[in-house]
Amino acid sequence: MYVPTRKPVYLVQPLLTSLEKNYLIQAVAADFPTIDHRHISVDALLEIIERHAVIEDEQKLYDAIFNKIYGKVSIERGYAPMLSELLTKDMIQFTDEKLDWKEAIRFAATPLVTANRVKTDYVDAMIETVEEMGTYIHIGKGIAIPHARPEKGVNQIGMSFLRTRTPVHLVDASGPAIDIFICLAAVDNEAHLKALSQLTRFLTNDVALEKLKQAETVEEITDLIEGEEQE
Numbered sequence: 001m002y003v004p005t006r007k008p009v010y011l012v013q014p015l016l017t018s019l020e021k022n023y024l025i026q027a028v029a030a031d032f033p034t035i036d037h038r039h040i041s042v043d044a045l046l047e048i049i050e051r052h053a054v055i056e057d058e059q060k061l062y063d064a065i066f067n068k069i070y071g072k073v074s075i076e077r078g079y080a081p082m083l084s085e086l087l088t089k090d091m092i093q094f095t096d097e098k099l100d101w102k103e104a105i106r107f108a109a110t111p112l113v114t115a116n117r118v119k120t121d122y123v124d125a126m127i128e129t130v131e132e133m134g135t136y137i138h139i140g141k142g143i144a145i146p147h148a149r150p151e152k153g154v155n156q157i158g159m160s161f162l163r164t165r166t167p168v169h170l171v172d173a174s175g176p177a178i179d180i181f182i183c184l185a186a187v188d189n190e191a192h193l194k195a196l197s198q199l200t201r202f203l204t205n206d207v208a209l210e211k212l213k214q215a216e217t218v219e220e221i222t223d224l225i226e227g228e229e230q231e
Contacts, residue, residue: 014139015204043197062194080194083202084225086159087182090115092218094163101170101178102127105146108162108181115158118185122153126183135170142177142213143203144170147184157192158185159199161221163213179213202228 003009008031010024042065046058055061062080091111099107105126112118125148130137137144160183167177182199186192202208208228215221 015141015200043194080191081157082229083159083195083198084222084229086157086192086195087161087222087225089218089222091158091160092221093161094165094216094218096165098166099164099168101130101168101175104162104164104168104178104181105130105183108146108160109183111160112158112183112185115156117154117156117158119153119155122148122185125149125152130171135175138170138176138178139203141203141209142167143180143182144176144178145182145184147186150185150187154185154187156185157187159183159192159195163215163221198229 002011008028010027012024013020042062045065046055046062049055049061093107093111095107097103097107106123109118109123109126113120113123126146129148130146137146139145162181162183164179164181167179168181169175169177184192184196202212202225205228208224211224212221215224
């Protein structure tokens with residue numbers, strides 16, 4: 001949506017492909033040539049290294065590159081977990097129930113609360129944020145990513161997944177219809193970025209997304225995630 005302003009405006013899709021990210025970076029760099037924009041992608045560097053060298057410990061290499069570029073790594077775990085480490089079998093749910101959007105967010109967040117990754121206050125905060133800001137958690141294609149600030153009750157980084165076989169309309173009946181809720185609990189501004197990047201790449205792949213929406217079991221979901229990470 002275009003915003004009338006005297007400042008530079010960059011129109012982007014809710015989910016960016018790698019090419020679109022590069023175009024955005026170039027556009028911002030052209031408008032702000034003196035800014036220190038450390039936009040190097042750790043994942044992109046790893047892909048290049050994998051094509052030309054044998055990696056003995058991918059996680060340690062990732063940590064070293066991340067630390068070199070950004071100056072620090074996650075205090076919590078010392079590295080950025082992969083998507084498959086966060087969306088484990090106990091974090092994935094399906095439901096045939098007919099839910100409203102608040103019930104869907106609470107349902108989706110249940111595994112995070114059960115595992116003590118978040119407090120119930122965090123679930124309330126996710127709902128309150130939607131009430132205040134609207135349907136911004138909808139990123140397109142029937143996918144919503146509820147989240148709130150870490151200080152609202154995050155104990156440990158985490159993600160949870162809910163597939164609703166009956167679509168849920170956000171806020172009211174005229175709102176977007178959602179059939180996948182992915183709750184995100186971040187402990188800081190960095191630790192979740194690798195998993196979020198992998199999730200974005202997954203959801204922008206129409207073939208993979210269609211398989212995700214057709215999946216009927218937890219095992220199918222985890223197999224899809226692990227398969228995407230290996231490609």
